[in-house]
Amino acid sequence: MNWAGLYTVLSGVNRHSTAIGRIWLSVIFIFRIMVLVVAAESVWGDEKSAFTCNTQQPGCNSVCYDHFFPISHIRLWALQLILVTTPALLVAMHVAYQQHQEKKLLVLTGHGDPKHMEEVKKHKMRISGSLWWTYVCSVVFRLLFEAVFMYIFYMLYPGYQMVRLVKCEAYPCPNTVDCFISRPTEKTIFTVFMLVTSSICIVLNMAELVYLVVRACARRGQHSSNPPSGKGSFYGHKLSSEYKQNEINQLLTEQDGSIKDMLRRNPGLQEKGDRCSAC
């Protein structure tokens, strides 16, 4: 399991994201993960072996390095990228759950043939109802993780700049010794680059949040002025003509409440004009 494996896992989620979500995912993979793997890792590759202190005292090098670099930039970025990309899996799990419910409903109503099952897998889920909340939570978590890591970076490495020389006096170094960091300018450039892309991702996440909220409010406004039509769901127009109210009631009493939720969410599954008495 490496970055390529993570990419495979997350590209499935891409299908159910908004347009801004897809841009965000591309920025993450191309400008952050790829830059990390292809460039940053070689810059930081010799960070310890080329960290030189002006002393021959054994152990002083190790101790000073550990004192000034409690956790390397590369590892922090790797952790940040993993934690920032995983909330998308919440959405993937919710979508998988919804698809499972739809398949169950199709089987119950006698449409369990492979063609319909394939359609369930392929059609894009609309981000509404409980999926909207899951999606918004995942975006909020992403923002939170990005902000937390930027703060951690600032706390550990004040100013985001890599200095050329550090003065160290930890045991067993005799008095104060000068220690020199390898490639400080290159490291500063990459730190600033990763910081800028992190900020771009934060801006994209905030834009996505605003977009989702505005869209939900607009939809609610539309619904309150026009009552819901029977074309709400993907299967509404296919099944409503074949449903009889008593069959729906029978299914509802036999199965668990999740089917009731499904019908409540997709009013088109019932005959037009009828209200489900068991909902």
Add this chain to the structure above:
Amino acid sequence: MDWGSLQAVLGGVNKHSTSIGKIWLTVLFIFRIMILVVAAERVWGDEQQDFVCNTLQPGCRNVCYDHFFPISHIRLWALQLIFVSTPALLVAMHVAYTRHEKKRRFRNGEKIDIEELKNEKIHIRGPLWWTYTSSIFFRIVFEAVFMYVFYYMYDGYQMPRLVKCNAWPCPNTVDCFVSRPTEKTTFTIFMLAVSGICMMLNLAELCYLVIKICMKEPRKTT
């Protein structure tokens, strides 16, 4: 055979797991195996090279390193992850055996759709329930055993900066310095936390399975 192949093998088991089992597998692959491969291996990469002792005595460094690090964290984690993920193969074997039996019945003349047989999801009931529950139990036992082994071998979960060594051929007691102790402590605690989370998920799955079977029993008798 590497982590990718293990992922391919276990991905098949995923289909017959409960939802908690699927979450557990995701946590295992993303927060444990991936972190191990992408980050932790680099941190421990130079552990012996940069293990420095305050002496010029040849052999002292090797002996001291071997004394304080009988088995490296990375290798212990790799073993832990392999042991913890393999009970799921018991379930895979059981499912394969069930399918084989159905195919045999098909060959003996009973009418079963072979394509449907390959794709159908097998419910966790009867002997499969026992196999599944045993696999979860073994996972929990292996996690706990490895957490204890870590604690016992390294006197807690913290990596010291300095160790004092007086094994032969070191003259008297020498100071030896461990490389990147803070980063190593951070990752040890991270892996411990995720291991704890995995254990909780396994316990939750065990409770869920037991409750599910208890709820089904009264329905059958009524």
